[in-house]
Amino acid sequence: MNDYRILVVDDEEDLCEILKFNLENEGYLVDTANSAEEALKLDIGAYSLLLLDVMMGEISGFKMANMIKKNKKTAHIPIIFITAKDTENDTVTGFNLGADDYISKPFSLREVIARIKAVLRRTATIETEQVPERIIHESLVLDITKKKVSIEDKEISLTKKEFEILFLLLQNKGRVFSREDILGKIWSDEVYVLDRTIDVNITRLRKKIGIYGKKIVTRLGYGYCFEAE
Structure with a gap:
């Protein structure tokens, strides 16, 4: 028995x-739980990972994920979507909501277990790496322990992916990361992620961190970096 708690939410x-x-x-x-409504009555923050079906009742898996990611207490929890929908737009929507993986039905149980292990392993690696408690750039503060970002002491709400991208760039100021680098460090190797998904996350991150958004620069043909000066 391990310490990981998983919540499966599906109407089947x-x-x-x-x-x-x-x-x-x-x-x-x-x-x-057989509905998002039922799941949301539980202590979501107690779980290590969520398996969410997309097509449910009034509250879809996408809507539930959006609610979870907007809540500071649960935004860090990894989410894997399980769904019969398999279009490119649905996949992009899932990842833009901060999902860690996306499994299409029908699937094999071995695949699900492998994906879960990969996400939990990656999450654990990110959380246990030897890193400073905080990274500070002028009035921009990234609190590693509390998974919070603030500017002039005002907290900024970021998704898990946005936080990890900012962490990666801030920790390595001046270093250029290609899309492939970011995929390898932030997303699982098994996940199919479009280049524009990374671009969308970067664009959102720039907007959220205000005046520091211009510090995240694009090196055409190479990738992204956080300018040190």
């Missing part, structure tokens, strides 16, 4: 039970 009760049974056999602690 049989699928929830199958996933619960197999994930528990892998040593995870697993809870299930």
Whole structure:
């Protein structure tokens, strides 16, 4: 038994039970919910990872993920979408919401377990690397421990991906990271992510950090960096 708690949210009760049974056999602690409404009554912050179906009732998986990512207490929790929808737009929507992976139905249980392990391993690696508690650039402060960003003591709401991108660039001021570099460090190797998904995240990040947005510069043909000066 390990310490990871997983919440499976899907309106197919049989699928929830199958996933619960197999994930528990892998040593995870697993809870299930058959709707986003039911899931949101739980203590979301207690979970290590969420498996969310996209197509549910009034509150879709996308809408629930958006609510979770906007809540400072739960924004850090990894999300994997499980869905019958497999179009490019749906995939991009999922990743733009801060999802860590996207699995299309029908899927094999081995694939789901492998994806979960990859996301948890990557998340654990990011959280346990030896890093300073805070990275400061003028009035821009990135608190590694609390996973918070503030400008002039005013907290800025970032998605998990935006936070990790800013962390990567701030920790390596002046270093240019290609899209491939960012994919390898922020997204799992198994995930299919479009180049424009990274561009969208960078664009959103620039807007959110105000005057410091111009510090994230594009080196045409090479990638992105945070200018030291």
